[in-house]
Amino acid sequence: MLPIAINRKLSLPITTQIQAAIRERIKDGTLHPGVRLPSSRNLAGDLGVSRSVVVQAYEQLVAGGYLRSTQGSGTRVATHLPRRDRGAAEPARRAEARYDLRVDATSSALFPSREWLRAYEYVGQSIGGAGTRRYPLGVPELREELAAYLGRSRGVLTTAAEIAVTADFDHTVDVVWRVLHDLGVDHIAVESPGAPRQARIAERAGLRVSGIPVDDAGIDVDALARSGARAVLVTPVSQVPTGAVLSPGRREALLRWAADVDGWVIEYDRDGHLWFGASSGPLALQRHRPERVVYVGTTGAVFGPCIRLGWVAAPEPVAERLGRTPLGVPDPLTQLTFAHFISSGMLDQHIREIRTLLRARRAALRDAVEKHLPGARMTGEPTGIHAYVRLPQGVDDVRLAALARAKSVLVHPGRHFQLGHRSPSSGMVLGYGAVRRSLLPEAVGLLARAMGQVNAR
Template sequence: MDQAKDGGPERDGARGGRAGADFLQLDAAQAPRGGLAGWLAERLRGAIADGRLPTGSRLPATRALAAELGVSRGVVTEAYRRLSEGGQISGRGRNGTVVVAAPAPAAPVVPPVRAPGAPASGELFSADPGADVFAALRAAPARYDLTPGVPSLSAFPRAAWLRAERAVLDRLSAADLGYGDPAGAPALRRAVAGWLARSRGVRADPDEVLIVAGVSQALSMLVPVLKEAGIGAVAVEEPGSLGVRRHLANRGAETPPVPVDEHGVRVGELHATGARAVMLTPAHQFPTGVVLGGERRRELAAWARAGGLVIEDDYDAEHRYDRPPVAAFRSLLPDRVCYLGSISKLLAPALRTGWIVPPPELRGPLAAAKRDDDLGNAVLPQLVLARLMESGDMERHLRFLRRRHRRRRDAMIGALAAGLPDARVHGAAAGLHLTVTFDGGFDDTELAAAALAEGVKTQPLSWHRQLPGRPGLVLGYAACSPGAVAEAVALLARARRRLPGRPRR
């Protein structure tokens, strides 16, 4: 008999009244038959939510709690796994299992009430999104958030960050608290150079790395430098990120679209735009998820050698599941590529830390632009991040994230197959989001609005297009547990059934 399953001899003992634990006054006899692990997980989750198990509390060892309850150790292990997946607890090796975060308050089942002054879902998802559309979408209340671009924030390595911070402070001199190098703390520039060499195939000297406040600041600095060099247009992928296009346009750059197919950007059509610079996501194209193919890479390299500049946004290439790693395009042509990256998808967007590795002729102007803009990023977080990268904690965290994100991706694929069988899924092999497209018959902004009315936030694919195309949605899965992903997709399917153009089963 499998002792790890609910039921079995230990379970019968619990029914007989032998089992009970002083810890939280748990009594396995109260559990529904066949649901021990779920019952235990809910009891623990409730204790974390109401403060009986505050952040930092240590849970009993699985073997000890199982013995007290008279259940198999597998029951306790499964309950702990569910809470770990939800981000409430974390294993600390020899230090045991520790509460790291309280669960988010339960959201109302009814559609959320719109705050005074906030746009209604139909107004938010207009065909021509306004300048503040992303801020408005973030502020919109919803039960589930499937917007793309956010990792599992509950997995932030708090303990590793605190260890690194203490180590940095222990060694920090008084002089280190003064103004830092505007180009970035030397320790972080060394660490980023090492990280890129190990994980992305990019070989760069630390002096070539410029630390910035995310890719958004990088673009804000880059466009004026390019205009000074006579480059006023930056071609962009079609479809491609609305946010990137907005940043470029806000600084005065034209953004001619270049279509993307299953092999990546069409270099022949890039030639036709006449643009001397192009913004690309070669390792995992946003939003379609395609990888720039070998022949296209060769064509793009020839275009760049003839005087073109490639701006490479390597935004989430580390998150891959079903395909081998793809080296950054800069590893092929360092002198014609301005490489951009950040830790927003590795740790958290709130840290606002990224980097530029520019070609030689842009290093001086960009360093001057960074100095004139803000005198450099805050130094202490840079030193902590450097410690994380050099200690191996960043690699360990990435391995953990891959396992967690894979489970959430699989949950979304399964839910889409069950609830939206007419949806075509794109970009599943890597990243933090899926793109789904439909044959037509409706406007995807209407579907996004209907989904928000059901309590689910997502982004219509048309937001990320400049040219007409099939309707679709861009669905982030990394920030939600597998159960939440499945529930959100079920609500999305309900919203879809209310629109025209859905084939009947």
């Protein structure tokens, strides 16, 4: 359909009116570049005019550069407007960077589209009335599957009754902060360096926030105890941005702290299931003190941006309040599809494939850093979708990130993640979730050229 007003009382030919209407809609952005238009036969029928009138209008618009016509593909809006009609109607766009090495960047190539469609089709044929009902905590089938899967793969001690399905991490942690605020918590802690948005979300929930230093062994529990906070958000495996893994001693100390202050640990298990080292990685912190740990996970690192699903395994006081809080859960069909994706073994198989892919990318990134960035050192354990690179003394990481952006490389400087204290060293956080292995050496090579400019200045 292409609604066009034709005024037969005007002396202006109908062909000219059709041309003018389509041209105006292209110029004002109503008709987007690449959009397919109705066939000349269909548009003529819709307008009640001769097909030859529409054919002539289309041909003249093609000649003018507004449309393009391809055999088998129909008539479409041209990708670029004629030069005389550019300007306000076609605002200048900043060129997209070729290499996205930001810490949370992922690619749709991570998404198992064929397997997901197979699961979707299976659920669509057998859904019955379950797809029309709404469950505040998520559909029972998915909560059952998540409880079993998390227990088997991550050692999480939970039941379906304690599981809540959510949409994504930001919304999940916002809900958790608000629930803890209702439970009397007004001061929370986050890792520093850490993801800045975590602190912003907590502040919006009315909480006071303290940044707690992180070193190679994870969060500094002694500093946490001195802060006076009663809840803390930690990433025990592949901490963002340092890549640190919480040491066994720190894990025990953190759980003792939670019991001593009658507090809570929010465990974001972002990359625990993506461990690809020689031995198996650490299990969830939650299994050692389930009454004090709120366990949070998402599909982001294994599905990319295509499906946004999250979950919370919470102790009874938190789980009970989550049931009375709008969680923004995904539609039931998506939840049921994910439940089948787990139960059929497709999730296990997909994670094995993702581990292999990410292991190869991390190795390529390490080799590229050693080759192109002399004096830099990649740290962190073999897991997840990012690595931390410590830069040589005196390199300005913020300036380096800006110069890299000019060379079509998006990357986060270490200072982007500082909360409340400044690290004496500079570094870059290199994500490899969105860049193919074969392109990583080229991306790091461009980063090296940018570092050369920083050193020269």
